[in-house]
Amino acid sequence: MRIMVQKYGGTSVKGLERMRLVLARIQKAHQEGFKVVVALSAMSGETNRLLDMAKEFSPNPDPAELDVLVTTGEQASVALFAMLCKDAGLRARSLLGFQIPITTNSNFCRARIMDIDTQRLRGLLEDYDVLVVAGFQGVDCLGRLTTLGRGGSDTTGVALAAALEAEVCEIYTDVNGVYTTDPNLCSNARKLDRISYDEMLEFSSMGAKVLQIRSVEFAKKFNVPVRVRSTFTDDPGTLVTLEDTEMEDVLVSGIAYDKDQCRITVRNVMDRPGVAAAIFAPIAEAGILVDMIIQNTGREGRTDMTFTISRGNLDKTLAILEKLKPEIGAAEIQHDTNVCKVSVIGVGMRSHSGVASMMFTILKKENINILMIATSEIKITCLIEEKYLELAVRTLHDAFGLSQAPTPAC
Amino acid sequence: MRIMVQKYGGTSVKGLERMRLVLARIQKAHQEGFKVVVALSAMSGETNRLLDMAKEFSPNPDPAELDVLVTTGEQASVALFAMLCKDAGLRARSLLGFQIPITTNSNFCRARIMDIDTQRLRGLLEDYDVLVVAGFQGVDCLGRLTTLGRGGSDTTGVALAAALEAEVCEIYTDVNGVYTTDPNLCSNARKLDRISYDEMLEFSSMGAKVLQIRSVEFAKKFNVPVRVRSTFTDDPGTLVTLEDTEMEDVLVSGIAYDKDQCRITVRNVMDRPGVAAAIFAPIAEAGILVDMIIQNTGREGRTDMTFTISRGNLDKTLAILEKLKPEIGAAEIQHDTNVCKVSVIGVGMRSHSGVASMMFTILKKENINILMIATSEIKITCLIEEKYLELAVRTLHDAFGLSQAPTPAC
Numbered sequence: 001m002r003i004m005v006q007k008y009g010g011t012s013v014k015g016l017e018r019m020r021l022v023l024a025r026i027q028k029a030h031q032e033g034f035k036v037v038v039a040l041s042a043m044s045g046e047t048n049r050l051l052d053m054a055k056e057f058s059p060n061p062d063p064a065e066l067d068v069l070v071t072t073g074e075q076a077s078v079a080l081f082a083m084l085c086k087d088a089g090l091r092a093r094s095l096l097g098f099q100i101p102i103t104t105n106s107n108f109c110r111a112r113i114m115d116i117d118t119q120r121l122r123g124l125l126e127d128y129d130v131l132v133v134a135g136f137q138g139v140d141c142l143g144r145l146t147t148l149g150r151g152g153s154d155t156t157g158v159a160l161a162a163a164l165e166a167e168v169c170e171i172y173t174d175v176n177g178v179y180t181t182d183p184n185l186c187s188n189a190r191k192l193d194r195i196s197y198d199e200m201l202e203f204s205s206m207g208a209k210v211l212q213i214r215s216v217e218f219a220k221k222f223n224v225p226v227r228v229r230s231t232f233t234d235d236p237g238t239l240v241t242l243e244d245t246e247m248e249d250v251l252v253s254g255i256a257y258d259k260d261q262c263r264i265t266v267r268n269v270m271d272r273p274g275v276a277a278a279i280f281a282p283i284a285e286a287g288i289l290v291d292m293i294i295q296n297t298g299r300e301g302r303t304d305m306t307f308t309i310s311r312g313n314l315d316k317t318l319a320i321l322e323k324l325k326p327e328i329g330a331a332e333i334q335h336d337t338n339v340c341k342v343s344v345i346g347v348g349m350r351s352h353s354g355v356a357s358m359m360f361t362i363l364k365k366e367n368i369n370i371l372m373i374a375t376s377e378i379k380i381t382c383l384i385e386e387k388y389l390e391l392a393v394r395t396l397h398d399a400f401g402l403s404q405a406p407t408p409a410c
Numbered sequence: 411m412r413i414m415v416q417k418y419g420g421t422s423v424k425g426l427e428r429m430r431l432v433l434a435r436i437q438k439a440h441q442e443g444f445k446v447v448v449a450l451s452a453m454s455g456e457t458n459r460l461l462d463m464a465k466e467f468s469p470n471p472d473p474a475e476l477d478v479l480v481t482t483g484e485q486a487s488v489a490l491f492a493m494l495c496k497d498a499g500l501r502a503r504s505l506l507g508f509q510i511p512i513t514t515n516s517n518f519c520r521a522r523i524m525d526i527d528t529q530r531l532r533g534l535l536e537d538y539d540v541l542v543v544a545g546f547q548g549v550d551c552l553g554r555l556t557t558l559g560r561g562g563s564d565t566t567g568v569a570l571a572a573a574l575e576a577e578v579c580e581i582y583t584d585v586n587g588v589y590t591t592d593p594n595l596c597s598n599a600r601k602l603d604r605i606s607y608d609e610m611l612e613f614s615s616m617g618a619k620v621l622q623i624r625s626v627e628f629a630k631k632f633n634v635p636v637r638v639r640s641t642f643t644d645d646p647g648t649l650v651t652l653e654d655t656e657m658e659d660v661l662v663s664g665i666a667y668d669k670d671q672c673r674i675t676v677r678n679v680m681d682r683p684g685v686a687a688a689i690f691a692p693i694a695e696a697g698i699l700v701d702m703i704i705q706n707t708g709r710e711g712r713t714d715m716t717f718t719i720s721r722g723n724l725d726k727t728l729a730i731l732e733k734l735k736p737e738i739g740a741a742e743i744q745h746d747t748n749v750c751k752v753s754v755i756g757v758g759m760r761s762h763s764g765v766a767s768m769m770f771t772i773l774k775k776e777n778i779n780i781l782m783i784a785t786s787e788i789k790i791t792c793l794i795e796e797k798y799l800e801l802a803v804r805t806l807h808d809a810f811g812l813s814q815a816p817t818p819a820c
Contacts, residue, residue, distance in 0.1 A: 069489035072482035079479035083468040
């Protein structure tokens with residue numbers, strides 16, 4: 001049995017005309033001899049409509065009930081699309097998360113998939129040409145509905161492909177694939193034919209909205225080749241796959257950025273063991289993700305601690321720090337929301353040195369001051385003033401020659 | 411454990427303000443020491459919105475997928491209402507049909523409840539003050555979603571009350587109770603304090619939209635006292651209950667009518683055994699409900715067959731009859747949509763004769779011609795021209811003295 005998984009995002013299923021395009025793709029795969037498992041998102045706008053409704057009803061909606069509410073979005077998509085499939089003569093049916101089941105933990109609103117009943121799915125694929133699966137949703141071991149977090153339908157698609165050992169997992173969206181950088185910022189951004197899982201992880205963690213980061217982790221873990229492509233064109237898209245030597249020959253694959261940044265500096269805290277833990281443990285307990293952290297070399301028993309968080313968490317974080325002031329002996333707490341992150345990403349960095357200093361030189365030429373630096377094996381990130389964002393991205397994109405397809409090394 | 415079931419219709423849950431009224435009622439019951447099981451409909455308008463969407467996608471939507479689609483309406487209601495309950499400090503959660511489960515047969519779009527897992531519900535009532543159950547929906551033995559037909563939330567409410575042996579089952583709607591006739595037609599219609607199951611069945615089958623007919627059958631079968639009342643007033647409503655001698659003293663309890671009628675006459679069919687079966691079997695197979703049937707005394711081996719159906723089934727029925735013409739030897743098929751049914755209803759008829767002739771006399775006085783007559787133990791129905799409907803209802807209502815509360819017989 002040849003199995004293909006296709007996942008379609010909200011813009012691809014919004015309305016009858018677009019769903020007909022999706023149907024055409026599925027009929028094609030069916031004619032090519034595939035059993036097709038289709039994971040669908042809610043129609044675009046629907047999840048936000050439901051969240052707004054919840055907010056009207058409750059200032060802080062119960063997460064379990066919120067999941068009961070928002071799963072209706074995907075439920076409507078799969079019902080309508082299964083109708084279309086049946087009218088087109090395909091043996092098709094919808095499947096909700098609990099019907100497979102896609103079992104998750106009980107972490108409502110951001111649950112993790114624990115298990116997919118593969119045997120049941122394979123049994124259904126004997127009887128049906130097309131299974132239309134509701135993305136984003138699962139069920140916990142007590143039978144309560146859960147959701148996988150924003151973009152979770154990507155993870156549903158990849159997890160289904162992994163569980164069924166599908167030949168291909170195609171993620172259909174409204175862009176042609178993964179680009180060297182945001183085409184809205186940089187007109188000569190180039191679509192990548194292939195990208196490694198690790199690079200895609202770095203792109204996703206920078207807020208590039210092509211794939212949910214957890215779906216990439218899943219794909220990497222189970223080695224699922226994922227093709228990101230557009231519902232509306234015939235472009236083959238971008239293949240997210242295992243790293244190979246050809247990829248390593250490319251120094252930098254792309255430039256990512258993140259505007260949702262905010263820098264906090266805690267001045268003159270006591271420079272003694274445990275002070276970092278004293279600051280960051282309460283922040284972590286509040287569910288706030290800290291990104292970059294810098295601790296200056298201390299002077300006279302005192303040091304400065306600087307870190308970044310997303311802007312939505314600023315007020316909560318400041319309140320926590322204010323309470324901690326006496327305990328950590330901090331003199332002052334400063335914050336700055338006019339900052340952003342810009343990163344160069346590439347698996348080639350693993351074997352090539354000098355990328356970091358090239359990046360700093362390029363930024364310096366444009367007189368862009370670097371506020372913080374963080375590095376990983378395949379990424380270098382600089383925090384800069386937000387007003388320089390577009391300039392930094394375009395300059396780095398040009399300087400690393402990303403608008404040109406790389407020529408294979410001889 | 412004192413258990414109360416309350417069911418709220420679509421107008422009672424449409425929007426935050428109305429749901430707050432529902433919440434107040436539930437808090438009151440909770441304070442009185444009840445565990446409350448609340449069955450909710452979809453917000454009014456929502457089911458129609460979903461059905462219209464389905465029609466846009468498919469001329470004849472797959473019934474199983476239609477159920478997946480329309481169940482989202484109740485799902486949204488229960489999630490939002492459970493949020494409200496939790497914010498109000500009640501221990502509450504939502505329950506979908508499959509989570510209880512409410513098991514039905516697989517007759518999609520008009521399924522029947524086969525079983526309710528009472529033990530599980532009682533277990534949940536140990537942990538929760540309020541269980542918010544999605545009305546209208548169930549799950550078949552294969553785990554597919556089903557719905558109970560229009561008005562099915564009433565049946566959910568009554569079935570839950572029966573399964574849990576609840577003290578009371580209150581059906582909240584936007585009217586104060588059951589009236590002697592439609593108050594829109596007859597300004598001196600009087601609200602009934604009590605009505606028997608059998609009378610309520612006749613009212614419901616006549617299209618009075620107060621209770622789904624199946625919920626009344628259920629209530630009768632399990633002897634569940636049902637109180638029909640308004641969410642928006644403090645009126646105690648109407649108690650639907652077992653017949654007692656006091657009720658039998660009342661000759662006529664109410665006047666019902668049904669405008670959705672259409673009369674078909676098949677002229678000059680062969681008057682031989684089996685001709686009725688030959689006509690009505692194919693109509694029944696097409697899922698069309700035939701209501702009144704009259705076969706005239708035959709002459710010269712020929713007879714006329716007259717019957718009524720709902721107007722929506724006219725074209726389908728005529729097509730079936732046209733095909734049958736040669737087989738049944740019919741000369742002509744006539745139809746008339748300008749007709750309606752009017753009925754007098756009362757358990758008192760069981761022990762009092764003469765109601766039928768009183769009805770005929772009253773109609774004759776107003777020069778209203780009777781086209782067809784049908785009788786049951788507690789109902790007399792006349793088919794009349796539609797233009798006389800209001801006149802007939804008002805005249806019968808007055809003549810049987812229904813605007814006055816009955817005085818108990820000495």
